[in-house]
Amino acid sequence: MPLDTPHPLNSLGFAKPPAETRVVVAMSGGVDSSVVAAMLKDEGYDVVGVTLQLYDHGAALAKKGACCAGRDIHDARRVAETMGFAHYVLDYENTFREAVIEEFADAYLAGATPVPCIRCNERVKFKDLLATAKDLDADCMATGHYIQRHVGAAGPELHSAADPNRDQSYFLFSTTPEQLAFLRFPLGHLHSKAETRALAAKYGLPVADKPDSQDICFVPDGNYAAVIEKLRPGAAEPGDIVDLEGRVIGAHRGVIHYTIGQRRGLGIGGQGDPLFVVKLDPDTRRVIVGPRAALSTRTVPLREINWLGDEPFDSRPEWHVSVKVRSTRPPRPAVIRPISATEAEVELLDPETGISPGQACVFYDTESPRILGGGWIWKGR
Template identity: 80%
Template structure:
């Protein structure tokens, strides 16, 4: 009679082998989050390999405070690896980053959109190119310091919101493909606060325990998008007219790139009721303004959809979900009607203000924490 084969327990990363036999590549930005991930896994005995990406000019990076992947951050990541005793490498991804993220950011902005380059960086650099590097190094998985959760469902790996709603980064990770999700791990997603992360950093004696969080987009100094666009695309800031929805010309502007949909301050057209930017007409070089109610939108066209549901996206005429149209907004109930495998019309059950092309529209489970995917808003109203 055959004996039952004893079941091998899974380690904390979900593999049926000892941590020392499990190689994990940790994407290290030099900040406290990814440093804690690397230190935690190293302390558990995993075969950790730390990788930091140099994404833009090293000299310029050293002069910029508060940005990820800068020269100081590379130094900090290396120090953490030395403290914890695992190998660390710096990869020059400057050309890939420019081609995959920065150039599109500039072109989208010039087209009147409000792009989110951090999403493209995760999608095209960290979770594509770096993930392939991890596989080339025979890593069993890749871990990051993102605040999001990955659970094994009955069908496949699922993406869920972080336990800490204030730190949840699901908006920036909606485009993660299923095959990437199968390979990725997010060890911080279950933590309830950033204070817990910093306490772990102190526990491991990490030099970055009290390092401030980065605030700006890494290649945008002081949050000035327009200055970056002018540098990347000389002559982009052509002047034009500020026009009311009723057609009245209210003034002049110094370039459409200085404005975003929903903006109120800095218009320079005082003396009337409060006005907001409701649309950017790049071809006519018009900044179109109107009252706050003109920003309200119910119908949102979405394309480049990444679907993480268990059933095919087109298997239903409509999906009842919650959606987030800005990273700073809470999800609101909506109906998503597929037009193809990658396009849909989203109907918001209550109108949203400031819906802008170039932003993401992320789909969530209405009752629960699961992320169904999402797409890109591609046309304004």
């Protein structure tokens, strides 16, 4: 090729051959990130696999169903050996505890319902690990997340995955434009998990049939309360269950055992219509219950907003978008009214139930699958 002829863009968007393009792949040991690493290696890229050890390795070895256990580190290493690329394990245990686990515990004690996977992406994977990738002279970092990155008129944009059942946009709303410039998501265009597993089988990966992780990686069997009690001894102090008028109608074994919207396991039968947890008050150790209608919310205060739109967030009095207030719910029409560059009030055109402080509210464009950012729900002023 003549010197004055530009090289065509490779599949990762760089004007050079894959062999001259270094990509760090964040490998959890699961099938998704393993396929990303294998696919890029097969395309001829200079692949470096990195796996994070996020909590005690010894305890992790016996744990199933989580993303960063000792077994998963072993599986990631086996994939690297199978495909013939370098693989490193980095000890991020202290960082993970400080940036994710401690806040998780404090949020639960404050009556919130945190989403630690978002904080892990924001504060560990897309911050510290991304910086490590740059230290390794990588051109970009790839992950196994099901989300799409497109380059628009104003730069890289975040778009929902092609498979709505696998879409992980709710967990990635806090990705900044600067991070997005460096990140790649090679699985976002696939239409089913079956396609991913077929690729794993094609490359002969030892994790081709490995089950998906279900739990938060540091919460065995989904037992949040047990983790909180271990981190904050004495946190599960008993108290009263009261109705909306403040009348005591039962007793509970600790606020940390309850979540907004919970109906089962309250131990307050015989009250007529079903009652749900509508508020948690850790200061008075009270669990407040009421009818389903009391869970209905139309106004949602947000802070720590990460905006991914082309215009400044607070350049308009309001934005008409769709929002998700929980990962399992579809986007619903809403109006965002900015208070500042990082705070806003969201008006839901149709009320939602079970909205809790500590969860995320993610913004979607009404005309396209583009993610416009999001923020954290809080109790408001």
